[in-house]
Amino acid sequence: MNRSYLLALAFVLATLAAACGGGGGKSTPTTPPSTDTVAITSITPATGTHLKGGVDQTFSATVSYTLNSAASGTIVLIFEDQNFNVLNVGDQVTKTVTGGQGTATISDHVVVPFLGSGVTEIQVIIPLTPAGAATTKVSATAVFPISS
Numbered sequence: 162m163n164r165s166y167l168l169a170l171a172f173v174l175a176t177l178a179a180a181c182g183g184g185g186g187k188s189t190p191t192t193p194p195s196t197d198t199v200a201i202t203s204i205t206p207a208t209g210t211h212l213k214g215g216v217d218q219t220f221s222a223t224v225s226y227t228l229n230s231a232a233s234g235t236i237v238l239i240f241e242d243q244n245f246n247v248l249n250v251g252d253q254v255t256k257t258v259t260g261g262q263g264t265a266t267i268s269d270h271v272v273v274p275f276l277g278s279g280v281t282e283i284q285v286i287i288p289l290t291p292a293g294a295a296t297t298k299v300s301a302t303a304v305f306p307i308s309s
Contacts, residue, residue, distance in 0.1 A: 199226040199236065199289040201301045202264065211308040212283060214275035220285055221268040224301060231291035232260045238287060240271045242280040258289070276309045283307065 201208075204222040212218055220238065228234050237255045240248040254269040267287065274280035288300040 197226070197228050197230050197234075197289055197291060197297075197299045199224050199287060199299055199301045201287065201303055204285065204303050206305070208303040208305070210305055212273045212305050214273050214278075214307055214309065216273050217270055218273050219268065219270040221266065222285065222287060222303070223264060223266045224287055224289075225262070225264050226258060226289050227262050228258060228260045228289065228291060231293060234258055234260070234289055234291045234294075236265055236267055236287055236289055238267045238269045238285065240269075241284045241286060242274070243282045243284070245284075248274070248280075248283065273307060276307050281307055 202223050202225050204220065206212075206218075206220070220240075222238065224236060226236070235255050235257055237253050238249075239253055242248060249269070249271050254267055256265055256267050258265050271283070273283065283305045285303045285305070286300050287302075288297050290297040290299075
């Protein structure tokens with residue numbers, strides 16, 4: 162073998178060893194991303210059920226969540242119309258959840274607006290907000306059309 166081939170081979174092996182943590186040194190474990198998630202695993206009534214105007218409708222949702230950004234947080238049950246107008250202002254059920262992965266069930270009710278009011282659907286929105294945060298972009302939604 163010629164000398165330039167051996168030097169090139171030594172360089173490649175040294176580069177591979179460095180990329181693998183050096184082979185004998187300490188390696189630093191990677192930290193999982195601090196991604197928070199929430200998903201509706203079940204909801205009553207079922208998503209897409211047509212709701213009748215004027216009825217006091219109870220909703221019960223079970224969510225699965227991952228909360229990595231804080232030791233605790235809250236989920237809230239919010240009712241909005243198709244234009245994102247909140248239907249249960251100041252009267253929202255809130256539940257505290259612990260960090261990590263888990264499930265939680267939350268229930269509340271709202272009087273379904275009549276179809277002639279301009280409201281055509283109710284969106285049930287369940288945001289997951291880490292403790293100490295003012296807002297969140299993590300939420301799950303179920304949509305329910307309104308029938309006459």
